[in-house]
Every structure is written in C-alpha cells, then in structure tokens.
Amino acid sequence: MFETLRQLLWSNDLIYATLRLATPLLFAALGGLMCERAGVINIGLEGLMLGGALAGYLVALKTGNPWLGLLAAAVAGLLAAALFAVVVITFRANQIVAAVGLNILMLGLTGVALRAAIGLSQGQTPAPTIPIWKIPGLGDLPFVGPVLFAHLPLVYIVFVLVALVAFVFYRTTWGLAVRAVGEHPRAAETVGINVIRVRYLTVLWSGILAGVGGAMLSIGYLNTFQEGMTAGRGFIAFSAIIFGRWTPLGTMLASLLFGFADALQLRIQAFGVNIPYQFLVMLPYVVTLLALFGVGRSKAPAASGVPYVPGEE
Amino acid sequence: MTAFLRAEEITKIFPGVVANDRITIEVESGEIHALLGENGAGKTTLVNILYGLHRPDSGRIVLRGQEVQLRSSRDAIALGIGMVHQHFMLVPPLTVAENIVLGMPSPREPLLDLRPASREISRLSQTYGLEVDPSARVWQLSVGMQQRVEIIKALYRGADLLILDEPTAVLTPQEIGDLFNNLRRLKAEGHAVIFISHKLDEVMEISDRVTVLRDGRLVNTVDTAKTDKASLARMMVGRDVLFRLEKPPVTPGEAVLKVNGLRVMNDRGQTAVGGVSFDICRGEILGVAGVAGNGQRELVEAIAGLRPVVGGEINLGDHMTTYLQPGDLLDLNLAHIPEDRQKVGLVMEFSVSENLVARLFSRLPFARNGFLFLDVIRQNADRLIKEFDIRVPHAEVKARALSGGNQQKVVLARELSREPDLILAAQPTRGLDVGATEFVEHRILDQRSRGAAILYVSTELEEILSLSDRIAVMHRGEIMGVVRPGEVSEEELGLMMAGEKRRS
Known part of the structure; x- marks a missing residue:
C-alpha cells in the first residue's frame, strides 16, 4: 500500500504532467486576472478557450502549420473577447449573464463551425501539432531535464508571462492604472485615466491568452478538436484567480495545484487502482471546490463586476 | 486685474432639472471663494463643470484671460485646476504615493518610479504643513489625513485653483481648524480656492467672498466682511431662518x-x-x-x-x-430612523403606502392570515401623508421618485405615528x-x-x-x-x- 502510494506520487511523470496540464489553465487564468483587476469578471474564459481550441485546430489543419493555428487561436479569442467587451463595457450588461451567454454561444458556434469546415465525417483528420522544444543544454540535465525542460514552448512562455504580468501590475504606470480602475474607477477617471479603454484592453488580452490556452488543448496535447473539449477548464482557471487571491503568483500556484490534481487522477487511472474512473475524473473539480471553500471571503477588487458609467455621480 | 477664473452664464440641464441656470462666478488668485447653497442648489454641478466632469449646455469659461474648453478632468488638471471631491477619490488599497502619481506620466515611463514623487510629496508637505507618510496605505489613514492626500494630489498636479466640495462635512472641529490653516497657507502662496459649504459659520470664518446659489440660480456674490450670517441664510433659503431652536421644558x-x-x-x-x-x-x-x-x-x-x-x-x-x-x-x-434611509429605511422600488406599513404590514389592521387589507393600507397612507406633510401626488408613487426630505418624512411617519x-x-x-x-x-x-x-x-x-x-x-x-x-x-x-x- 505504502509502496504503491510512493510510486504514485514520487515520479517524474507526475511533475511533468502537472506542468503540462497547468499551463492551459494558467494562460486563461492570467488573462482573466488582468480583467478582474480592472473590474471585469470574466467567467467567459471557458468559451474563449473553446474558440481558441477550434480556430487553432482548423487553421493548423488547413494550412498545415501549427504556428499559424496558434496565431488563429489568439485572434479567435481576441474577437470573442471583443464581443464580450462591447456587451459588458459599452452596453454595461451584467457581466455574469453575458459571460454565460458567451460560453453557450461558443459551445454552439464551435460545433457548427467544425461541421461547416470539415463536414459531418467522423474520425477527424489529425492536424499538425505544436512540437515539443527541448531547451538545449538544460534539457539534457539528468532528472530535471526531461521533467522541466522538454515541454511545448508555451509552457516556458507561460511562466515568463507570470513574471511579466506581475511586473506590469506592480512596476509600471499602466499596471497602477489597471489596479486603480478595478478598485475605484471613478477615482481613476478623475485623474484622467480612461476607464473604458483600460477595461477594453484587459478584456482583449484575456481573449488572446485564453485562446492560446485553448489551442494548447487541441493542437498542443492532441491533434484534433472535440466539441466541448475544454470541459470546464475555463471555469477552473477562473477559480484559480480567486484561489490565488487576485495576484499573479497566487494564480500560478493555484493553477499548478489544479494541474496537479488533474495529473494525479490520470496517473491513478493509469495505475489501474480499483476506483471507478468517473470518480477520478472528478478530482480536479473537487479540489477546485474545496480550494474555494478555503478562500473564504477574500478581497476581490472592489469594483469587480460593476459596470462603469463614465462621468456620472 | 482680470480674474484667475471666470465662468460666464453657465447653464447645465439634466433630464427634468435645470441644475445651473446662467450662473456667473469669478475667482481671483490668492482668494478663498465660498460657494454657498442648500442641497440641490447646483453647487456640485457647477464645480464639476469647472473640473471638466460635466460639459455645460451653454456658457463659457475663461481662465487666466483665455477662453478654455474643458472636455475632461484631464483638461482641467492640465490647466491647473484641482478638485477635492466630497467623497474622496482615493484608491484605498494603494499607497499615498501611488494615489498621488496615479494617472501622471512617470519620469521613467512606462516604468513606475515612486522615489521622485515621494520627494516631491515631502516638499509639498513641508511647504503647506500637510504632513503625510507617502508609503502608508490610504485605507489605514484617518479621514482628515485622506483629505490632506487629496490636497497634495491636486498640488502635485500643479493646481493653481483648488476646489473643495464640502470638505468639512467629514472632519472633527480640530481637523477643520487644521484644514483652514492649510487653506490660508495656500492662499498666501497665491492659490485660488473654491470652498463649497452650506455651513454659515465656516463660510464666515474662512472665505474672502461668498457666492450664493439657490435652485440652480445665482443669488449674489458678496464680500464676506460686508455681510453676516443672517443675510447669507436669507439668500440661501429665500426666507428668514431662526437659528435658535425653541425647546420646551420637559421633566424627564x-x-x-x-x-x-x-x-x-x-x-x-x-x-x-x-x-x-x-x-x-x-x-x-x-x-x-x-x-x-x-x-x-x-x-x-x-x-x-x-x-x-x-x-x-x-x-x-x-x-x-x-x-x-x-x-x-x-x-x-421601538422606532428606528436609520442612518441610510435609501438602503435601510425604505424600499425604494415600493410605493409610499407600502413603505408606510413596511414594519407592521403582516398584522392587524393591515393584514390577517397572510392577506393584505389594501384599503386599510391606503387609508393609513392618506392619513400619514396629510399628518406629516409628505409632498407626493398620490400614495402609490415609488419612494425612489421622492426628494430626500420627503423620503425622510415617510420614514418618520411610519416610525413615529405609533407613538413609540x-x-x-x-x-x-x-x-x-x-x-x-x-x-x-x-x-x-x-x-x-x-x-x-x-x-x-x-x-x-x-x-x-x-x-x-x-x-x-x-x-x-x-x-x-x-x-x-x-x-x-x-x-x-x-x-x-x-x-x-x-x-x-
């Protein structure tokens, strides 16, 4: 029993899979974090990821180039986020309702678009995928090499991005503006910050990042697209922001935890432990729920979720 | 000598209300100019126009002898106009220095560099006696301190004219004294100050001139030295005001x-x-x-x-x-007249008659066995509307549509009519x-x-x-x-x- 457990947890594969599975979450979560700090709650991450996953697959398939697929995923995320931004920022719709709408829209739209593009034939053609890039030198190190330095390039990028987002938040004037807009938009406006513009930019960024995160699922780890393949990852990413207490570092740690839970359940399944797999598949979601219980009432940006009406008392 | 700022014939119409009706006001450098008026007289609207937050429907603003267009607060700031709002415009989780530089370009753009700002803040603190710690978080500061931060924020942006919207409402008497000393120092340094208030004593104490507004119109501008409380009150309210309340003797x-x-x-x-x-x-x-x-x-x-x-x-x-x-x-x-009549005292989307039974609606005479007696509720409303002089067209008007004074009368009528x-x-x-x-x-x-x-x-x-x-x-x-x-x-x-x- 103890030996099994040791083998289960103490393995290179588990760490490798954790990083691998956390990365798409972290892309989406970083984008979501940016708009939450500017006061826009984005639970549309799920839909944005799904859009990215499909666009990435289709473009990679048609052009034969996975990098163009990735670019298309970013653009698709951007466009879907632009729609969301118009609805919630310009027209000041309820952000939760609009995001739920976006998620449903993207679920339907990706299904239709998939059929329109490649017909009803089942057994999809595999698309070319983003290759793994082993970092020269580091990738050859014993133990850590294959675990940490033989991933998709996006895995390295996302961790650089965490540092970058943190730097932008706390060390640039733009980051200060974003934080102010999320806490007290009226105060920001009175010192000449364009609240609407800041919110648009952060929401558009969240679209790009979530789109890339989605593409990792379709043309990073698989070579195909399935309807609803994000399977709640956008929501988990959203939870990672809250569990991470609205900080870049915290969001990263939370994403890693959720990635770990996913990796662990896959590994237990592979081990052939006598638990129905349906329970194991639940694990990441259960961990997410438990994590959110633990957060309690923590401090969301004060203005998050509140539409902003410029120049009104 | 031309005035530092002259706003001419400013008119601003909001849906259904003329907030400012051809108001003209002049402010000189080195002057503390009080803007006096009751709630709804149009003081805040006027200064929001001067700070670029509202666009006037007509009228013009002349600053240092030149006509200016104020499209946003950014324009106003660039022209040397600063404002301390009634509700402070500070971001509580940020530090004092962060709040002060917010929206300003940094010397190392796009990087945020607070060190030169902190030095400038210390200099301003010393010059004007506005002591404050640049690294403190705003939510940790007292209200008086936060107000200092607001003043420094305006000065940091190079404000020559400082507008203060009801600055004393939130302060202790001692803090008011400090504020007045700071304002006198600003005046001595050649700044112009617009000071909004509806408190006559304060206006008499601190201002050089007073402009009185009533119902969106200019009543008059007078030298403070040549007027007194009673005549200011008459201008403000439009009738004589008794300052002393007659309190009948009661043996507890x-x-x-x-x-x-x-x-x-x-x-x-x-x-x-x-x-x-x-x-x-x-x-x-x-x-x-x-x-x-x-x-x-x-x-x-x-x-x-x-x-x-x-x-x-x-x-x-x-x-x-x-x-x-x-x-x-x-x-x-027990009767309770809560602090926040709009959130606690009333249900804003309910009618006056419903609000008048909001406490006892489930009991006789208003209801029995879960059924409301609507005619009793209506009679109750009609009676109380008369007794408490609530100005409404009829009892089914929503509480939201009432003025603050009438809303409070509804609360009073409900709470006091039971002889608590x-x-x-x-x-x-x-x-x-x-x-x-x-x-x-x-x-x-x-x-x-x-x-x-x-x-x-x-x-x-x-x-x-x-x-x-x-x-x-x-x-x-x-x-x-x-x-x-x-x-x-x-x-x-x-x-x-x-x-x-x-x-x-």
Whole structure:
C-alpha cells in the first residue's frame, strides 16, 4: 500500500504532467486576472478557450502549420473577447449573464463551425501539432531535464508571462492604472485615466491568452478538436484567480495545484487502482471546490463586476 | 486685474432639472471663494463643470484671460485646476504615493518610479504643513489625513485653483481648524480656492467672498466682511431662518432604555462598540456626538436588534432585549430612523403606502392570515401623508421618485405615528436642506414632549447642542463622557470627539 502510494506520487511523470496540464489553465487564468483587476469578471474564459481550441485546430489543419493555428487561436479569442467587451463595457450588461451567454454561444458556434469546415465525417483528420522544444543544454540535465525542460514552448512562455504580468501590475504606470480602475474607477477617471479603454484592453488580452490556452488543448496535447473539449477548464482557471487571491503568483500556484490534481487522477487511472474512473475524473473539480471553500471571503477588487458609467455621480 | 477664473452664464440641464441656470462666478488668485447653497442648489454641478466632469449646455469659461474648453478632468488638471471631491477619490488599497502619481506620466515611463514623487510629496508637505507618510496605505489613514492626500494630489498636479466640495462635512472641529490653516497657507502662496459649504459659520470664518446659489440660480456674490450670517441664510433659503431652536421644558420620567457594558462588532469583525453604558429617560434626548465611524451606527443597530450583541445588556422598559431579533421588538414599541434611509429605511422600488406599513404590514389592521387589507393600507397612507406633510401626488408613487426630505418624512411617519417609547434616530437630518432639517427636528422635539426616550446620533455638533438634554461623545467605540449642552464648549466636545476623556 505504502509502496504503491510512493510510486504514485514520487515520479517524474507526475511533475511533468502537472506542468503540462497547468499551463492551459494558467494562460486563461492570467488573462482573466488582468480583467478582474480592472473590474471585469470574466467567467467567459471557458468559451474563449473553446474558440481558441477550434480556430487553432482548423487553421493548423488547413494550412498545415501549427504556428499559424496558434496565431488563429489568439485572434479567435481576441474577437470573442471583443464581443464580450462591447456587451459588458459599452452596453454595461451584467457581466455574469453575458459571460454565460458567451460560453453557450461558443459551445454552439464551435460545433457548427467544425461541421461547416470539415463536414459531418467522423474520425477527424489529425492536424499538425505544436512540437515539443527541448531547451538545449538544460534539457539534457539528468532528472530535471526531461521533467522541466522538454515541454511545448508555451509552457516556458507561460511562466515568463507570470513574471511579466506581475511586473506590469506592480512596476509600471499602466499596471497602477489597471489596479486603480478595478478598485475605484471613478477615482481613476478623475485623474484622467480612461476607464473604458483600460477595461477594453484587459478584456482583449484575456481573449488572446485564453485562446492560446485553448489551442494548447487541441493542437498542443492532441491533434484534433472535440466539441466541448475544454470541459470546464475555463471555469477552473477562473477559480484559480480567486484561489490565488487576485495576484499573479497566487494564480500560478493555484493553477499548478489544479494541474496537479488533474495529473494525479490520470496517473491513478493509469495505475489501474480499483476506483471507478468517473470518480477520478472528478478530482480536479473537487479540489477546485474545496480550494474555494478555503478562500473564504477574500478581497476581490472592489469594483469587480460593476459596470462603469463614465462621468456620472 | 482680470480674474484667475471666470465662468460666464453657465447653464447645465439634466433630464427634468435645470441644475445651473446662467450662473456667473469669478475667482481671483490668492482668494478663498465660498460657494454657498442648500442641497440641490447646483453647487456640485457647477464645480464639476469647472473640473471638466460635466460639459455645460451653454456658457463659457475663461481662465487666466483665455477662453478654455474643458472636455475632461484631464483638461482641467492640465490647466491647473484641482478638485477635492466630497467623497474622496482615493484608491484605498494603494499607497499615498501611488494615489498621488496615479494617472501622471512617470519620469521613467512606462516604468513606475515612486522615489521622485515621494520627494516631491515631502516638499509639498513641508511647504503647506500637510504632513503625510507617502508609503502608508490610504485605507489605514484617518479621514482628515485622506483629505490632506487629496490636497497634495491636486498640488502635485500643479493646481493653481483648488476646489473643495464640502470638505468639512467629514472632519472633527480640530481637523477643520487644521484644514483652514492649510487653506490660508495656500492662499498666501497665491492659490485660488473654491470652498463649497452650506455651513454659515465656516463660510464666515474662512472665505474672502461668498457666492450664493439657490435652485440652480445665482443669488449674489458678496464680500464676506460686508455681510453676516443672517443675510447669507436669507439668500440661501429665500426666507428668514431662526437659528435658535425653541425647546420646551420637559421633566424627564423613568428610564426607558438601559444599556450596560454593551459590546458590538463591526462588519469586519472588529470591536466597534467596546463596553458602553448609559440610560435614557422618558422625555429625554440623549445626543450621541462623534466623528462618523466611531461605533455610532453599530450601537444603534445593536439596540434595534439588527446586529448581534457580543457582550453586555440592553433593557427596554422591563424587558431584557439584548438578544432579540427585530421581529421580536415589534411589540416593544421601538422606532428606528436609520442612518441610510435609501438602503435601510425604505424600499425604494415600493410605493409610499407600502413603505408606510413596511414594519407592521403582516398584522392587524393591515393584514390577517397572510392577506393584505389594501384599503386599510391606503387609508393609513392618506392619513400619514396629510399628518406629516409628505409632498407626493398620490400614495402609490415609488419612494425612489421622492426628494430626500420627503423620503425622510415617510420614514418618520411610519416610525413615529405609533407613538413609540424609544426612538433611535441615526443622523436623521443627514443630507437634508434647512427646511427639511427644521421639520425633522421639530418632530423629534414633539416626541420628546410626548414622553418618548430618544437616542439622537449626529455628526453635526450644532444640532447635537441644540437638541440634546445630555450628550454622550463617542470615540473608537467608547463613550468619552456624558455632558450637558449648557456646560460644555464646542472646543471641549471636539477634544472628546478626538479621543480625550473628560475628567470629572
């Protein structure tokens, strides 16, 4: 029993899979974090990821180039986020309702678009995928090499991005503006910050990042697209922001935890432990729920979720 | 000499209201110019136009002899106009320095560099006596400190004209003194200051000239030295105002409310009321003075059964009510005029007649077995509308559509018409103009004559002094002392509000 457990947890594969599975979450979560700090709650991450996953697959398939697929995923995320931004920022719709709408829209739209593009034939053609890039030198190190330095390039990028987002938040004037807009938009406006513009930019960024995160699922780890393949990852990413207490570092740690839970359940399944797999598949979601219980009432940006009406008392 | 700023014939129309009707105002450098008027007179609209937050529908603004267009606050800031809003425009989780540089380009753009800003803040602090720690977080600062941050913020942006919208409303008398010293220093350095207020004493003390607005129109601009309180009041209200409240003599009866060692938490779980004891008798008004946020709200809510008590005891008449819920208190004839009439006192989307039975709607005569008797409810409304002079076209108008004064009359009508034994009045005149304030004060005094015990919370010292039979001063959840209005100066009260215990 103890030996099994040791083998289960103490393995290179588990760490490798954790990083691998956390990365798409972290892309989406970083984008979501940016708009939450500017006061826009984005639970549309799920839909944005799904859009990215499909666009990435289709473009990679048609052009034969996975990098163009990735670019298309970013653009698709951007466009879907632009729609969301118009609805919630310009027209000041309820952000939760609009995001739920976006998620449903993207679920339907990706299904239709998939059929329109490649017909009803089942057994999809595999698309070319983003290759793994082993970092020269580091990738050859014993133990850590294959675990940490033989991933998709996006895995390295996302961790650089965490540092970058943190730097932008706390060390640039733009980051200060974003934080102010999320806490007290009226105060920001009175010192000449364009609240609407800041919110648009952060929401558009969240679209790009979530789109890339989605593409990792379709043309990073698989070579195909399935309807609803994000399977709640956008929501988990959203939870990672809250569990991470609205900080870049915290969001990263939370994403890693959720990635770990996913990796662990896959590994237990592979081990052939006598638990129905349906329970194991639940694990990441259960961990997410438990994590959110633990957060309690923590401090969301004060203005998050509140539409902003410029120049009104 | 041309004026530093001249706004000519400014008109601003909001849907249904002419907020500013051809108002002209001139401000000189080195002048403190008071803008006086009742609520809704158009003061805030006017200064928001001067700060670029609203565009006037007509009229022009001339600054340093040149006509300017103010499209946003950014334009106003660039032209040397700064504003300290009534509700501070500071971001609480950010530091003082971050708040001050917010929206300004950094010397190392796009990187944020707070060091030069901190040095400049220290320099400004010294020049104007506005001491503040640049690295402190704003939410940790007292209200007076936050106001300093706002002033420094404006000066940091190079403001030559500083607009202060009701700056004294949130301050203790001592803080007001400090503020006035700061303003005099700014004036001496050649800054122009627009000072909004509806308090005559302050206007007389600090300003060089006064512009009075009423109902969106300019009444007059006068030299402060050549006018007096009474004539300013007449300009402001449009009729003569009695400053002294006639208080009929009442002999207090037996104690109605006895509070002993009461301890209550605030919403964040910190102690808000830390062991408070007092009695209130029939026919007596106990005024609770203090700067807002020193536990007054929590005290009232605990007695009204709206907030759990963590220690001590509350006795109402012969009943121990410490742990009772608001519903249990219905039978005990307690009236509560809450601090926030729009959120707590009224249901804004309900009609006046519904709001008038909001407390007792489930009982006879208004209902039985879960069915409402609509005709009784309507008759009740018609009667109270007449009795309390509530100005509404009919009883089915939504509370939202009423003016602040009329909203408060609805609350008073509901709470006072039951002839309560105890009245908890939490800032009942807050935000009301002179006329409505008089109405509320007279009704409260009527209740006192009738024999009610009244707990009267207010942050306005004058009001407390004129209404109360005894005054309890609260500071950080404790009572600093209980005094009689004739036996204490405003100065002494101010010191107690700032935390000095009364020696006696």
